[in-house]
Structures are given as C-alpha cells and as structure tokens.
Amino acid sequence: MKKTAAHIAKPWFFFFGGILVFVLLAQFLNFRIDLTEEKRYSLHPATEEVLSLITEPLHVEILLVGENLPGGMRRLQKSIEATVRTFNAYSPEKITYSYFDPLSLPQSERGDFILSLTDYGINPTNLSVLRNSGQQEQLIFPGILVSNAEFETGALVLSGDRGMGQDQILNQSIENLEFELSNAIRKLISPESSSIAMIMGHGEMSADEGYGMVEALDGDFELFKVPLEQAKTPADLAGFKMVFIQGPKENYTEREVYLLDQYVMGGGNLVILLDGVAVEIENAGGEGTLAMPVDLGLDKLLFRYGVRVNKDLVQDLNFGYIPVMGGNFGDQQQMVPLPWPFYILAGRMQEHPITKGLDVVEFRFASSLDTVKADGVTKTPLIFSSDLTRVLPAPTRVAFADMEQEPIVKQFGMKNLPLAYLLEGEFTSLYKNRFLPDGFAKADFKESGNGKVVVIGDGDVFQAQTNLKDGTPLALGEDPFSQTTYANKLFLKNLVQYLADPDGIIASRTRTFQIRPLNKMKIAQQKTFWQGLNVLVPVIVLLILGGIVWWIRKNKYSRKIN
Numbered sequence: 001m002k003k004t005a006a007h008i009a010k011p012w013f014f015f016f017g018g019i020l021v022f023v024l025l026a027q028f029l030n031f032r033i034d035l036t037e038e039k040r041y042s043l044h045p046a047t048e049e050v051l052s053l054i055t056e057p058l059h060v061e062i063l064l065v066g067e068n069l070p071g072g073m074r075r076l077q078k079s080i081e082a083t084v085r086t087f088n089a090y091s092p093e094k095i096t097y098s099y100f101d102p103l104s105l106p107q108s109e110r111g112d113f114i115l116s117l118t119d120y121g122i123n124p125t126n127l128s129v130l131r132n133s134g135q136q137e138q139l140i141f142p143g144i145l146v147s148n149a150e151f152e153t154g155a156l157v158l159s160g161d162r163g164m165g166q167d168q169i170l171n172q173s174i175e176n177l178e179f180e181l182s183n184a185i186r187k188l189i190s191p192e193s194s195s196i197a198m199i200m201g202h203g204e205m206s207a208d209e210g211y212g213m214v215e216a217l218d219g220d221f222e223l224f225k226v227p228l229e230q231a232k233t234p235a236d237l238a239g240f241k242m243v244f245i246q247g248p249k250e251n252y253t254e255r256e257v258y259l260l261d262q263y264v265m266g267g268g269n270l271v272i273l274l275d276g277v278a279v280e281i282e283n284a285g286g287e288g289t290l291a292m293p294v295d296l297g298l299d300k301l302l303f304r305y306g307v308r309v310n311k312d313l314v315q316d317l318n319f320g321y322i323p324v325m326g327g328n329f330g331d332q333q334q335m336v337p338l339p340w341p342f343y344i345l346a347g348r349m350q351e352h353p354i355t356k357g358l359d360v361v362e363f364r365f366a367s368s369l370d371t372v373k374a375d376g377v378t379k380t381p382l383i384f385s386s387d388l389t390r391v392l393p394a395p396t397r398v399a400f401a402d403m404e405q406e407p408i409v410k411q412f413g414m415k416n417l418p419l420a421y422l423l424e425g426e427f428t429s430l431y432k433n434r435f436l437p438d439g440f441a442k443a444d445f446k447e448s449g450n451g452k453v454v455v456i457g458d459g460d461v462f463q464a465q466t467n468l469k470d471g472t473p474l475a476l477g478e479d480p481f482s483q484t485t486y487a488n489k490l491f492l493k494n495l496v497q498y499l500a501d502p503d504g505i506i507a508s509r510t511r512t513f514q515i516r517p518l519n520k521m522k523i524a525q526q527k528t529f530w531q532g533l534n535v536l537v538p539v540i541v542l543l544i545l546g547g548i549v550w551w552i553r554k555n556k557y558s559r560k561i562n
Helices: 002-026 045-052 071-090 107-120 166-175 177-189 211-216 254-265 299-305 400-404 488-500 505-510 520-561
Strands: 058-062 095-099 125-131 134-140 143-147 152-156 194-200 221-227 242-246 269-273 289-293 307-309 312-316 319-329 332-346 361-364 369-371 377-384 389-393 396-398 418-428 448-456
Touching: 045 071, 045 177, 045 505, 058 071, 058 177, 071 095, 071 166, 071 177, 107 143, 107 152, 143 177, 152 177, 166 177, 177 505, 211 488, 242 254, 242 488, 254 269, 254 299, 254 448, 269 488, 299 307, 299 418, 299 448, 307 448, 312 396, 332 400, 361 488, 369 418, 448 488, 488 505
Parallel strands: 058 095, 194 221, 194 242, 242 269, 269 448
Antiparallel strands: 058 143, 125 134, 143 152, 289 396, 307 369, 312 332, 312 389, 319 332, 332 361, 377 418, 418 448
C-alpha cells in the first residue's frame, strides 16, 4: 500500500516542483520569443534604444474608447494596448496604461481639454456606430497621451491616405503604432533638440516669415533664422543639423552657393524648396498674368547633385480651390471657390519612412523635377502627382478666367510626376576642378562628402496660409477656405526626423503587417460546415480518446484480476 502511494505521489512531486523551479527562474531570466511571421511583437533596435533611456515610470492614456465600436476600431484599440505591453516588456521601468474618455469630463472642462488635444494633432472624429435605436454618430479621439511625473505629450494613432479603404487605413495605423508611441516617449524623456537653420536674406519665407515651420516643429527642434550673407566660412553652418531654403525670390551669390555646397560636403542636410517660375497671383484677375522662369543661382548646384527644377508649372485634375471675389451680396463682397489646377492635392506617396501612410499634401504652383546623372547619389522620389497631370512650360498665362470652362481631360495625359526628391550618397562638389570664390582657402576645400539633399519644386509647401477674416497665420497645412487640413505638417515632421537620424525610430515606419481578410463568399457558402467541424470534431476526438483509455485500462486490470 505504501509503495502504491509513493508511486502516485512521485509524478505530482515532479510536476509541482517543475512549476516552482520555472517560477523562480522567471524572476531572474527575462526573455521573449516572437513566433509571428511579421515579428509583430518585436521592436526596432532604435525603439529599444529609446526605451533603454527611460529612468522613471511612464503612463499611457488610451483615448480611443466608446460603446459598440466597430470591429476595426476595436482591433486598433487592442493593438495600442498590445504595443504598450510590448514596450513595457522591453523597458527598464514600468509603462502602464489606462483608458480615458474625454467626453466623460464635465461640460465646463471638456472644451478646453479637447482644444488642448489639438496641440498634439489629436482631432475628434465622427464615427457611425450601431445601437439598439439604429445607426448613430459617436465622437471618438484616436490618440494617446504619454506622461511621467512632470510632463505630458500626445500622438495621433489613426492615419492614412484618404484614398485608402477603411481596412487599409486601420492596418497602416497599426503598423505605425510603434513609431508614434516611441516618438512620444522620446519627446518626453529627451527634451534636448537639434538646431535647424532657416536661410533668409533672399526673400525666403515671404508668405509667413517662417511661422509654419516654427509652429510645426515646436518642441522637437530649435529653429534659427540665419542671414547667409553673414556666414564667413562653412564652419558657421556646420553646427546646424539641417539647413532649409524656402522659396527664395532673389539671387544667391557665388560665395553663398559655395557655403551651401561645402555644408553638404561636410555631411550636412540641405532642404531646398525652389520655384521654377515666378507667379504674381494678385494679378491673375482679368487678363491674367504671365508666369516667368527664374534662375536664382541654385540651379547649377542642384544640377551637380543630380536634380533639375524645370521652368514650368504643373497642373493636376486632383486639385484644390482658390477663393476669389464673386461679386456683391447686398453691401458685402462674396468669396467663391474657384477650381484651381495649379493647387495640386498630391496623394500618391513612395513607400519610404518619410512618406509611408502620408495623407494628401498640398502644393501651390509646383514645378516639375527631372533627374540627371550624378555618380554616387541615390535619388528617391517621395511624392507624385495624380494620373491626370500636365506641364505648362514658362512663360505661361495664369488667369482666373481660364477656369471658367471645365478642363479638357485629354490634355492631362501625363501621370505620377515626381514633386519631391530625396538625394543620398556621396556628393561631388560643384567646385571640384574649378576656381573657388574669393576669400576661401583651397586647403579647407572638400571635393566630396556624404550628406543628404531634399529638393521640392514648390517654395510654399512648408509655409502657412492666413485666416481670411483677420489675417492671422494658420497651422501648416490648414486651408483657410475649405477648412481642410492637409498633411504638410506631418510631411515636414517626418522629413526632419529622417534627416536627423535615418536609422532612428523613423525607420520603424517601414514595418508592414499583411491584411488577411476572410473570403466573404466562402463564409456564406461554408458557414454551416465549419461551425459543425469546430463544434463536433473536438467532442468526437475526446470521446474516441476516452474510449481508447477506458479500453486499455479495462484490459489491463481485468488481466490482473484473472
């Protein structure tokens, strides 16, 4: 009898002892194994580096809440939660989360709180939900708030091109969760920022005096207006992480071009927004005005680097509207929207960390771009026009009267023209095998260097427009007439993030998760079969296994009795 009791107790002893050993080892060993094909529960090395810098507990408030959320929104909600848990597993400090509904606040506090969310780009979205009384509109906030003991920041988690389907937008938003959350944590724990130079002295930023960039990058980078004529040597620019030239109107001297060239040769990041033609939009009424080609001294520099800004204007049938005076109503002038193909709503993006998942970006009077041979330089087009595009060589007429007739679609026979280029690699100096400008020593000259150059054929992409009523500047990308906000601000943010650290957390935006939707036709045809299979087969298998065990035990013990 004792032998039988010991025999029975022995396996249970090893079972519970094994569990105890496993629990004790788990206290000292911390590891994760991601068995998913797309590595959904693994993080980019740059994200892991950001998490390693956390020195205090963080808390994430998930604002995407609500009753009876559609399946897609619930999937995004659970993905946010899963991403936070994954971050917590890699973080040296605790990262907790909770759900918070801004609409649960008292009416007196709700308005100010919702307004504060817009500072983080979190705008409320109307969603149709199914309730007992039928379809109803529900306000949701697809964003997160990340906070430590002192500070708070936030991020929008629902993003995508408006031309995408709902499933594509949700899938892309899930793909970008790692970047959005890690970027919010980075801003919270690393407040120090790099510096950006905005070149002035040649009519740059004449539309908004730099307000659009300053407002868009506030807190992420330090921006300085730099008169290039005061720079004495390339070393005066070397301290800036990147240099922006936005829509100049006056010529750059040979000396200034040399400074920019040597900045790139020294590993700098140069962004040039250059108009190929000059347009006086205020004279577009009546007989209109002529858009004339301009050469501001930067064309030869860009040509050496591998890109040419053409002397033309691009028109696109995926266009925006321009407000014009349409007569009087009573004693007040009336503004009416005029279809304006010169305002391009570009929604076709390259699969690149800068532009992946980017919504529509607005271009105003853009010139086309061509590439030329430049050994050692990789040229990546970032944004394209639509499938219905045409190019008007300068000089060309620009007149509101031309828009009184519907455009002839057959004339728009070009498609997918590049509107922005990223140049990377080893650049060759414009001044190689040439005389240097006066005042510069040959000993300090660099013939080549690894920098980055971004060229956009529109000087206004990163300039804010003004409110039609009081003339105050609007947020970058906000259209004063249509009340639509385009993705110009997000384009700028992604661009500077990439230029500052191309292998950093911006690289996590290249992650892709495969959409695997169920075949609705097969669901309808085979629904009963699969329901029966999933309900009956497990029961039958258990009965068979139970019968086999019963038969074995019966034969075994019946022989012992006999």
